Amino acid sequence: MRFLTRGLVGLLLLAIMASTISYGVYRVYVAMNKEEASRRSPVSERTYAVNAAGLVAETVTPVTTAYGQIESWRSLEIRASSEGLLVGVASKFRDGASVLGGELLVRIDPADAQSGLLDAQAGLADAEAQKAEADEAIVVAEQELDAARKQQVLRRQALDRQLQLREKGYSTMVQVEQEQLSLAALEQAMSNRLQSAITARKKIERMELVVERAQISVEDAKRTLEETTITAPFAGTLDQVNGTLGRRVTPSETLAVLIDPTALEVRFSVSTGQFSRFLDENGSLIQVPIVAELDLGERTISIPGTLDRAAAVVAAGEAGRSLYASLDVSPDTALRPGDFVTVKLEEPALDNVVVIPASAASEDGRILVVGDDDRLEDARVRVLRRMGDELVVADVPFGRVYVRERLPHLGAGLKVTPRLVDEDATAPALGSEKPLPEVAEDLVVLEPARRDALIARLNKSRIPEDRKAQLLDLLKQPEVSAKLVDRLESGGQRGGERS
Structure with missing residues (x-):
């Protein structure tokens, strides 16, 4: 009986201990759940801060960038006109030197040219003397011809008298025939005198031609003598100089090349699409302003100019068009033929367009705009021009706010906090669908x-x-x-x- 009582008491104590332990575990579990629930914050939607700007219509003058080379349309090869020694060379006659128009460059030994001039002058004097002799000969020939004509008249009168006397019976037939023979001989002599006069006149004409040729020879000799002194025909810069004192030159040998520094132009190539932007309705080239930029390291020189013309032909294997633009340069310009420059051409203005960063649009021309409740929406635009890091777009929702940087984690439907980054976007356009946020700073x-x-x-x-x-x-x-x-x-x- 005592054993049974002790067993029941032990079971009771065991039950009480198990219940106490279970209750303690339950309380600990409840307390831990309450603490975790109290620490857990309410879930909220994530928003992204983005740089934004307003889409405001504007008129933009796009700029086409090309690369070209400077050329000179006025360069002259200075050649020797005759053979001889160089007896004089200017101190400026060297590569890169600038000379003025009419300035002496080189002098060729004039001895041969002077001898040629004296010979031509002697030939002219001889021709003039022969012409004077021909003039005197024509006078004598004409006098002899006049005398022969008078004798002919007298002989004809004598023949007429003999015929009259023959009719009256006072003269014989022999006397008449003698007069006829004398008249025939005189007529033959007169023909010879006439031929001599004609020959004398033709000789005068030939001598006049000889004198003219002699005069031309004298002028050529004078010009050859003058060309022994070579001067600069215009102001410019010398290149490829090949002349030293005492050197013998040959006729037509190139001594230097004179380049006019004010007659420079730039040749550059553009694609067919870019070329079409500079054509009017009739297909003629538009004379638009250009700027040629020469990069000199830390300094860049900009030269204005005007689009002038297109190349006459398209070279084999070349795409697009080659264009020429004249440059407004001064004589002391730093440009030289052969320089590679960057050419920027102003295109005709585009109306109702917007300039946006290239990072704001995708490859297929989609941008993100801020819609209702600051959520992003996709909008498709038409890209007209790509200018470096900027795009000129049309068909845009004017008055809306767009995201300037289309980051990979941004997409339609996301909620954002727009931050305006340019001053033009602080004022909304008229009729905008969503007012632009104001930026205030203390x-x-x-x-x-x-x-x-x-x-x-x-x-x-x-x-x-x-x-x-x-x-x-x-x-x-x-x-x-x-x-x-x-x-x-x-x-x-x-x-x-x-x-």
């Missing part, structure tokens, strides 16, 4: 000591140099952003605590 005036402390703190920081330069420019302004000041001061304090 500005404070810094005391000199506080400004110097902030600048010193910024110089000690480890931020990138370009960002540091931008912040320094902002700190030097009369009014500085309060957020910037707080960020710099709080950053410095935290840095001091970490140190």
Whole structure:
């Protein structure tokens, strides 16, 4: 009986202990669930901050960029006109030297040219003497012809008298025949005198031609003598100089090339699509302004000009068109034929378009616009031009706000917080579907000591140099952003605590 009582009491105590342990485990479980539930925050939708701008219609003048080479349309080869020694060479007669129009370049030995001139002058004097002799000969021939004509008249009169006397019986037939023979002989002599006069006249004409040829020879000899002194026909720069004192030159030998520095143009190539932008309705080339830029390392020289003409033919294997543009250069320009330059051409203006960053659009021309409840929407635009890092687009939803950077994690339906990054987007366009958010910033005036402390703190920081330069420019302004000041001061304090 006592054993049974003790067994029941042990079972009861065991049951009480198991119940107590179960209750403790239950309380611990409930407490842990409550603590986890209290720590868990309510779930909210994630939003992304994006750089945005407004789509405002504007008129844009696109710029086409091409690459070309400088050429000279006025260059002259200076050649020797005769053979001889170079007895004079100008000090400027060297590559790259600038000369003025009419300035002496080289002088060829004039001895041969002077001898040729004297010979031509002697020939002219001889021709003039022969012409004078022919003039005197024609006078004598004409006098003899006149005398023969008078004798003919007298002989004809004598023949007539003999015929009259023969009719009256006072003369014989023999006397008549003698007069006839004398008249025939005189007529023959007169024919010879006439032929001599004609020959004398023709000789005068021939001598006049001989004199003209002699005069031409004299002029040629004078010109040859003058050409022994070679001068610059126009102001320019010398190139390929090949002449030294004492050197013998041959006729038509090239001594140098004279280039006019003001007669420069640029030849460049464009694609067929780009070429079509510079044609009017009739297919004629438009004279648009251009700018040629010569890159000299740290310096770039810009030369204005005008689109002039297109190349006459398309070279084999060449695509597009080759164009020429005249340049407005001064004589002291730094451009030289052969320079490679960047050519920028102004295209006709485009109306009702928008210029956006290239990063804002996808390859197929889609951009993200901010819709109702700050959610992104896809919009397709038509890309008209690509200008470096910018695009000129049309068929856009004017008045809406678009995302300037189409990042990979952004897509239609996401909720964003737009931040305007340009001044033009702070004012919404008329009739916009969604008003643009306003950007307000508090500005404070810094005391000199506080400004110097902030600048010193910024110089000690480890931020990138370009960002540091931008912040320094902002700190030097009369009014500085309060957020910037707080960020710099709080950053410095935290840095001091970490140190």
